[in-house]
Amino acid sequence: MNKKKCPECGSSKTKKNGQRNGVQLYKCTACNHQFRGGQKVSIDELWEAYMNGKQTIRELASIYHVSPSSIKRRLRKITKIWQQPDLTGMSGFVHIDATYWGRSWGIILVLDNATNMPLYVAFIRSETTLDYKLAVDAIEAAGFTIKGIIIDGKQALFKEFEKYPVQMCQFHMYQIVERYLTKHPKMIASRDLALLVDDMIYLDKEDFMNEYAQWKRVYHDFLNRRTVHKDGKSYYLHRRLRSAMNSLDYYLPYLYTYQRPECEGMPNTNNKIEGTFTNLKKNLNNHSGMSIQNRMRFISGYFTDMLYRMI
Numbered sequence: 001m002n003k004k005k006c007p008e009c010g011s012s013k014t015k016k017n018g019q020r021n022g023v024q025l026y027k028c029t030a031c032n033h034q035f036r037g038g039q040k041v042s043i044d045e046l047w048e049a050y051m052n053g054k055q056t057i058r059e060l061a062s063i064y065h066v067s068p069s070s071i072k073r074r075l076r077k078i079t080k081i082w083q084q085p086d087l088t089g090m091s092g093f094v095h096i097d098a099t100y101w102g103r104s105w106g107i108i109l110v111l112d113n114a115t116n117m118p119l120y121v122a123f124i125r126s127e128t129t130l131d132y133k134l135a136v137d138a139i140e141a142a143g144f145t146i147k148g149i150i151i152d153g154k155q156a157l158f159k160e161f162e163k164y165p166v167q168m169c170q171f172h173m174y175q176i177v178e179r180y181l182t183k184h185p186k187m188i189a190s191r192d193l194a195l196l197v198d199d200m201i202y203l204d205k206e207d208f209m210n211e212y213a214q215w216k217r218v219y220h221d222f223l224n225r226r227t228v229h230k231d232g233k234s235y236y237l238h239r240r241l242r243s244a245m246n247s248l249d250y251y252l253p254y255l256y257t258y259q260r261p262e263c264e265g266m267p268n269t270n271n272k273i274e275g276t277f278t279n280l281k282k283n284l285n286n287h288s289g290m291s292i293q294n295r296m297r298f299i300s301g302y303f304t305d306m307l308y309r310m311i
Contacts, residue, residue: 008033023065047078051301054286080301082121088143093266095150095273098127110135111273117310118303129156148263150270165263168254169270170201180244189219190241205256
């Protein structure tokens with residue numbers, strides 16, 4: 001019969017010594033040390049079950065026959081800190097974006113398009129152009145050659161990264177126009193613009209630009225109608241429609257970067273990085289009630305594990 005070994009002295013001279021909270025207790029007759037009979041589990045196995053197995057602390061306590069406080073104590077001993085990897089010799093198109101938890105903190109992430117490998121992770125308080133510049137500088141300093149960047153519409157970034165081919169995410173372009181026009185626009189001009197933007201992903205650059213220019217010509221007078229308010233000042237009558245048009249005008253040079261010959265393989269949306277954020281938040285939602293410090297440790301561990309599975 002296999003007897004429990006004493007974790008203190010290693011002796012097999014142990015005996016059952018009652019139960020506490022449904023967990024068997026043992027006593028070593030060699031050194032008089034009393035211990036619990038819970039299942040031993042390695043730190044790596046525990047972290048894998050907690051992080052990727054989506055097991056809650058209560059579920060882990062039940063699986064390994066220990067108390068929830070023991071699981072918490074073991075998890076606190078796990079140190080997961082994101083460290084910038086060496087990217088020497090690597091190159092490709094990269095996604096850059098930020099996401100938040102509340103209004104006080106979030107992360108900025110750089111993701112390799114070809115491999116889905118995290119290239120850079122940093123915690124931020126607010127989304128600034130400097131944060132994006134630091135991210136790009138960091139991966140280049142680590143040896144990565146950037147062929148192009150996919151971003152979701154922060155206007156200052158297009159000037160900051162003008163030396164790279166920059167692709168504006170077409171899905172975000174669609175969302176910007178929809179926000180101005182609503183999902184069910186009433187005016188014919190708005191409907192026609194919404195339909196054109198909806199077909200954006202199916203058209204090449206020349207066809208889209210020609211159809212957009214044609215829309216502007218057809219509705220030129222309608223777009224420029226003005227009204228005079230009580231204060232005597234003149235305003236455009238269809239301001240939200242004009243805002244949608246102005247947004248399109250600004251992003252138009254970046255909507256079809258992926259169709260350039262030198263950008264073959266570049267995506268036209270940043271769906272990959274959005275999917276990564278969604279999966280991360282789903283995992284975090286399995287562990288509600290975590291402190292900000294534990295959330296940050298979890299996020300660092302998530303991307304550290306993700307990185308080393310790909311190396």
